[in-house]
Amino acid sequence: MARIVHYINQFFAGVGGEDQAGAGPVLLEGPAGPGRRLAELVAPEHEIVATVWCGDDVAADKVDEIVGLVRSVDPDLVVAGPAFTSGRYGLACARVVAAAHSVGVASVASMHEDNPGLDEAGAAAVVASGEVARRMAPSLERLAAGIQRLLAGETLTAEDGRIGAAARLTVVTDDNAATRAVDLALARLGGDSAATEIPLPRFDRVTPAAPVADxxxxxxxxxxxxxxxxxxxxxxxxxxxxxxxxxxxxxxxxxxxxxxxxxxxxxxxxxxxxxxxxxxxxxxxxxxxxxxxxxxxxxxxxxxxxxxxxxxxxxxxxxxxxxxxxxxxxxxxxxxxxx
Amino acid sequence: MALTRLVHQVREVGFGQRTSFADGVLTVSADEARGVLADEALASVQLSWVSPGQSARIVKVLDAVEPRSKGPGGGGIFPGFVGPARPQGGGETHVLRGATVVTAGFLPRAQEALVDLSGPAAALSPLGATHNLVVEFTPAEGAPWERVDAALRRGALRLAAALAEASLDAAPDAVEELPSPSAGARGGDLPRIGVVTNLQTQGSFKDVFVYGRSFGAGLPTLLDPGELDDGAVVSGQFGHPALKNPTFMHQNHPVVDELRRRHGNDVEFAGLVICPEPVEQGAKELISLFAAKVCAAAGFDAAIVTKEGGGNADADVALKMDALVDLGIQPVGLYAEMAGADGTGPSVVVAPERATAMVSTGNYDHVLHLPEMEKAYGGEQFALVKAPAAASFEVPTAVVYCALSPLGWGRIAARSG
Incomplete structure (x- = not known):
């Protein structure tokens, strides 16, 4: 049986709303909030052994502390969310799974593809949730399926609802880049208008801060x-x-x-x-x-x-x-x- | 203009009383070589052969040159440095294939490059499979670095010419008759594909020379590929180890090789256009528009666009690709990706706006674990990781000499996984 730790915010932990946004992080035994349903969906093979919650205002800056709590119970996998389109919550979920992934703990987050946190998940997997909490049930079902696949040693793909940037992994090719370039030119001249080895990049657009008044x-x-x-x-x-x-x-x-x-x-x-x-x-x-x-x-x-x-x-x-x-x-x- | 390459395969190397080449064995007189390299900007030079399969690493790699000669005294090879600055690219050129002359050591602005002769990084560099005559040096006291750089460049080219001169009387292992593009003239129904090669021209130690002159103030021009063979393009660019194009790579330009190989089969080789690669945006725009104009005049249907350097140089490729699209020419850009160690970062610094066909030469940030070597050349330390040069360490692919070759030499790519 694999041991899972679930990360959620103060609202879904049932602690409070904006009044508690500066609280935490806190480690709880067993599942809490949406984790109770998620625990049912992954049982009996796997168990949510603990929940960590943190307030939305501070979570993104307390990732090290959160991951420390998560690792204190030695989990096989960390799951975060679903965060839907909530920006602060999504950012925290993304950073928690990115940090856990980078220290070798299997991780998956759930959020909507418009969540601004999506780009912060690094190489960790993110699966799509609905847009709002009303879509909790189907979002948890997809997340549970993703957890099962990850714990079976498989990689999540778009078919599993995976969203976000796919990692660019180094591969060895049969032909050198010069040969592939000429092949690509011939493919394009032959009418294949989509052929390319590099998908078009997506750049951040940063809105400048307002000018200083005085x-x-x-x-x-x-x-x-x-x-x-x-x-x-x-x-x-x-x-x-x-x-x-x-x-x-x-x-x-x-x-x-x-x-x-x-x-x-x-x-x-x-x-x-x-x-x-x-x-x-x-x-x-x-x-x-x-x-x-x-x-x-x-x-x-x-x-x-x-x-x-x-x-x-x-x-x-x-x-x-x-x-x-x-x-x-x-x-x-x-x-x-x-x- | 037609060029014939007389290829002599170098199978064994060593030092001896006099410089000679026979039966695949290249013997070098260290005294003669030191005489060729002598310059008042250099206090001393040290020569070593470093060969494939050895437990050896070369650090602080600067330029690499393939030994070539067109006759006694070089016969015009490396025009502007060894031979007179007059057009070359025709007749016969002797090539010592499998050997290089490599300069290694500190120069200002040079970013630290390494070559391993065994282990996982050996296959990532063209110098991992060649016998390399490594030239280490001590600058003369008070010599300006620009003079040291110039002395090394001239010395390495003269030494490369002198080594190849030893092969002038030897029977070649292969004779390669190289077709020349026919600019502007459509010879048949095959698609006319050419290559546009940017040469990084960003000041001292990041400069490329054409016929002995910095190409910094130049405009895009057609060059006969045979001129590359004869060393008309010489590198003085020491930034971005994995993304640089040393003289050796210009002499053996992989896209030129590919277009020559396929000429008359599935493509017609339409020509080679070289372009400077300046820092300033206005100059990048002018040169890009100008390059597209030259390609159109030469009747290109498609152009492979190559760069030299890091993210800044992506702009030169992107601008040219868009300018080519605007003139109805299909561009393909060769891009090294900078996707971060885990591969999730935006991988292209400047992408074209209208063109979309790109070939990947690998991820700059991909981490390599290099084993300890018995011996290192070029310096005591590998400063990037503050470790002894021969030690085991982790480095990004970005430091391996030509590993992400913008001229298309490599056999790695980044793929979405």
Whole structure:
């Protein structure tokens, strides 16, 4: 019998609504809420041994804590949702299954294909739910079928209601890419207008934040993907494919002297950046604006990474971490210098 | 213009008193080679043969060159560097197939590349299956890096020409008569397919040379494929190890090879167009429109579009594909995907808007587990993972030399699973 842990939010756990959105995470023994029906659907082969719930406002930031609770009962599989079209809940479900999957725990989430959390599930499987909670019963049936297949060692496909990006997996081909390119050109000229090896990508569209109403009262932050680090790069920021970001102090500093800072960015010649580091991080101009009172104050540190060949997943994580950090430190505007 | 390749297969290599080639054995005089490489920007050079099957790794790989010669003194090979800058691509060219001259070591802006001669990464690089004469170097004190780079480039090309010169009197293992495209003229009913090859031109250490000159300020032009054979295109581009096109790959351009092989069977080889690949968007747009115009003038029905470099260079392919569609020419783009280690990220940085036919050369971020090697060349450390160069470590496919070859050499792809 496989051991399953179910992740749900505070509402479906029966704890409360928005008033409890900041609570949790909490580990409960056995199934709860929609988990009771799900437990019936996967029995007798499998058992929901525990439920973890967390409030919608905090869950997406407490994924490590949630996954810690999940792993404390040593499950064979983690299931999250159904989250329908609920954005915060969907994001939490997606991040929980992504994190569990990345540490080797079989995982599946359930949400509607329009849920904004869908893209955050990484390589973990997501199966489609209905649009609203009224569709709970059929959504749970599909989820239960997916659980059975995953626990049988099979992979979920579109036939199982799987949604979201399919992973691009490396395969060895019989012919080299040059031969395949000529074959593809002939197929297209022969009238096969759909033939391709790469499906068209789907890009995020980010809605810019509203302008700051009165800059003279806000704390401004300087952040950059230009690879500007202190001399000799003691923290080892990568020149490409960054896996991390760094923070360096700006307090008591009015300028960035050449020689004290350097750019490690691998995507452009860094000669001009090293000659005058303000070309990457305009501390000189920011201090002038601060002195004039055009901005309220400058944050006492800057954040930096290298935006060269950096994976979208890492870049998204850096963005989430920067936004949360800036919000906590009181910054309400940021200048992101890009190269 | 017709070119004949006289191919000498190199089966065994070594060092000896004098440089010679006989019965598949290439012997190199290290003293002669050091003389050829001598330059005031280089304090010293060190030479090693590194061969397939050895427990060996080459790190900090810069350029690789296939030894070729057209006659005594090179006979015009590598025009603009070894021979005079005059059109080449006709007559006979001797090729030492199975051998390379490889430069390895630190240069600014060079992103760290590796080649394994055994283990799982050996099959991912063309240099995993060749006998490689590795040139390591110590720069002269105070020599500017640009001078060091130029000395290595000229030296490696001269050495490659000198090695091939040893084969001029040997009977070739194969004689390859290479058809030349007939630009603009339709020879029959077969579809006319050509190739558009972008050469990365982004300043020092990320530059490509045509007839000895940086192609940075150039416009797209037709080149006879035989000119590639004779070394008219030379790489000085050391970014993006898996996505670079060293001189060796231009000499053995896989799409050119394929179109030559199929010419008269199921395609008519319509021609080769080379294009610079600048950083600035306006220049990318001009060059893309111009390239499509050249393809139309040469009567292409379809064009295979190749790039060099990372995400920025996706834009050059995408813009050209759309420009070709607008002129009624079917484009196919060769794209390396950047889908993240788990394959779930958006895999193309810049996709075309109107064109949709793309071939995958694999996932840049796919993780490889490399075994420990007995010996490493090119440097003590592999800085990316801060490990001794010969150690066992995990790296993305992106660091393996030519593993995602934008010219179509590789036999890997990414598929939706």
């Amino acid at each position: 800059a003279s009262t806000v704390m401004l932050a300087l952040v950059s993907e230009g690879g500007l680090v202190v001399a000799d790069n003691p923290d080892g920021l990568e020149s490409a494919r960054a896996t991390k970001w760094l923070r360096y102090p700006l307090e008591d500093r009015d300028a960035l002297a050449a020689g004290d800072y350097m750019s490690v960015h691998g995507g452009f010649s860094t000669a001009w950046a090293n000659e005058d580091p303000h070309r990457i991080l305009p501390l000189d101009a920011a201090r002038e604006l601060e002195a004039e009172g055009a901005i309220g104050e400058l944050l006492g540190e800057y954040f930096v990474t290298t935006g060269n060949g950096t994976s979208v997943a890492n870049a998204r994580r850096f963005g989430v971490e920067w936004a949360a950090d800036l919000r906590r430190s009181g910054a309400r505007a940021a200048i992101l210098t890009a190269t």
